[in-house]
């Protein structure tokens with residue numbers, strides 16, 4: 095039992111904006127009162143619900159490939175030394191699993207959504223997720239380039255497609271569905287891409303990226319998944335892609351959707367020389383269409399490693415940078431590319447990307463619909479979130495940073511004209527309450543009675559980035575895990591999964607297909623539930 | 638394309654299950670729809686499965702790969718350089734023409750490339766050739782790994798430490814330097830005072846000074862059978878056989894995890910069970926690592 099007294103509470107889920115209240119915890123949850131136990135005096139301190147990351151890449155084949163590709167970074171980064179209670183590990187661009195848990199919890203984040211899991215290697219992803227201490231996790235499976243599903247769309251067999259999607263989610267022991275460059279990753283098997291929503295996909299006659307996006311969104315709504323379709327739009331990173339993004343959003347009218355890393359999809363211009371920010375056009379449309387949520391996918395200057403299922407884009411990035419390139423094709427399901435990358439303020443494209451991430455966070459006016467993310471590690475590493483919070487809360491700091499940009503870059507962005515400054519209440523919304531709601535994790539992102547007692551307590555301090563980097567206390571499930579900058583406990587986290595219903599006959603449809611197209615047998619394919627520890631099955635919902 | 642490997646004998650299921658024989662949506666005639674090129678320094682049983690066999694001179698892999706990259710980029714290659722490789726300009730040009738015309742090319746390379754003169758430089762040259770072919774068509778490359786679940790060990794070491802092998806924890810956090818911290822180097826230098834051997838038989842493959850050191854120190858072997866290493870070990874704990882009488886996970890060469898479902902029961906414990914019990918016993922001893930102190934350090 096713990097009582098936290100005297101803190102200024104920022105709890106957007108319950109409309110509490112800086113009022114001083116006591117919080118009582120028992121059995122890992124908030125309760126109305128406790129007798130006895132420890133009291134934490136938070137007088138003068140700021141209390142947030144634990145952070146929730148709606149889109150990150152922390153576990154599985156692709157990040158693990160990135161680790162293999164970047165030993166030079168491991169050598170210069172923060173090292174975690176083994177003690178009696180902690181495992182050793184490395185931070186940096188692609189942190190090791192134990193370090194991932196310590197780094198997220200160390201800045202007050204307690205729940206993460208691993209955004210891209212191939213079903214074929216989901217077993218691996220779960221093993222890594224289990225080795226990430228402290229955090230609770232959910233995950234999304236990659237479906238928009240699965241050839242069995244695409245064949246069903248091509249044949250117009252929607253009902254069966256729906257059963258197949260539900261079956262795959264259950265096989266992967268996953269929580270949601272991710273669609274990456276729909277059709278484009280399948281086309282990449284032919285060395286091609288899918289850039290137009292209305293053009294047929296390589297290897298198919300009828301279906302287009304638009305068919306897949308519309309079909310999957312409908313399936314996910316009809317299955318009642320708590321998290322809507324998690325969509326990485328076509329044409330990521332390309333100048334002028336704002337039109338693809340707006341077309342995609344129009345296609346999704348009347349459906350729920352979460353648009354991932356919007357920054358990478360809001361560019362104007364015709365080519366790399368004429369590229370400009372199109373965040374104003376995107377934000378204007380987004381503001382008036384409340385069926386969608388998004389995360390920023392913000393970029394910070396510095397070194398990182400980019401990893402995405404978007405294979406063709408990564409090949410282009412390899413050609414542009416001439417740096418290392420890793421490509422993984424995941425049989426008939428998806429793909430993956432890995433390229434180390436450095437964002438530089440002297441580079442026009444990078445400058446625009448840096449500005450667009452912040453512009454979207456500032457121009458989209460409802461903090462319940464846009465969330466803090468860097469698409470870790472693509473735009474920047476997650477442990478740099480406090481720098482973004484400082485940029486959002488201080489116009490002066492933004493102006494100071496913009497002096498590093500070239501005059502041409504400053505003409506191509508709208509950031510200099512935006513003087514909005516985030517409040518603490520809004521920061522608590524975009525880092526916790528909002529993403530928890532979008533994920534459908536009702537017990538997260540809230541300090542209300544019955545919610546999970548995940549709490550972060552900051553000592554108020556002028557230097558915003560410093561304050562958000564070094565919380566005074568972090569509690570996970572009612573247990574003090576961080577205190578005074580030290581890790582006090584490393585409990586194992588939970589994994590959230592869903593079990594959408596499907597017609598059991600779908601297995602007799604899938605089994606012969608497996609023998610045709612997979613190199614793994616049907617019986618060995620689904621992840622055994624016994625392999626997951628601390629599972630919590632979440633209910634599907636009426637949409 | 639296979640380079641420096643003999644899958645017919647070393648990976649006997651590879652042709653039939655993955656690369657040559659399978660019929661598929663886009664290759665309905667199976668073997669007839671594919672072209673296989675074998676590159677090696679001598680004829681092996683795999684030659685029978687190849688459409689084209691390119692026999693190169695021993696130790697010339699790097700040179701051949703470099704010439705292929707030059708031809709791909711339309712650069713001039715001088716004749717004496719080609720003559721040294723054991724191949725002709727026609728053969729090399731034909732290789733590149735076929736590669737560019739392929740709809741989807743796969744290169745597999747074995748220890749005949751990665752462990753001969755040039756070593757990792759050879760692997761890098763082949764991977765670069767595959768990457769550069771993507772300017773024309775889809776191409777991928779993958780090493781042919783050996784011995785059981787070596788990929789699984791790689792994969793797990795990477796997520797826990799950031800590195801695949803050659804790791805030391807002697808400063809309390811993982812550091813990596815193949816050639817210094819690889820098992821064989823540590824043993825040859827005599828830098829370890831105990832050894833725990835799992836799923837390997839270094840006594841059969843390592844150089845004599847490494848084996849001598851294993852015999853000198855307390856070596857513990859977990860293995861289902863008697864091996865060269867178990868004979869020189871202080872302790873040999875017989876364990877059940879993974880995949881036959883013990884469950885678990887094996888990572889395929891392409892890092893896809895496969896569940897192992899035992900068909901038989903064994904009177905012996907699994908490796909995992911033995912290691913778990915050793916860990917528990919160690920945990921009961923007084924702790925040698927101090928607690929507190931800095932949580933992290935910045936390496937510079």
Ligand SMILES: [Zn+2]
Pocket residue numbers: 149150151209210354355402469472
């Ligand atoms: Zn992502």
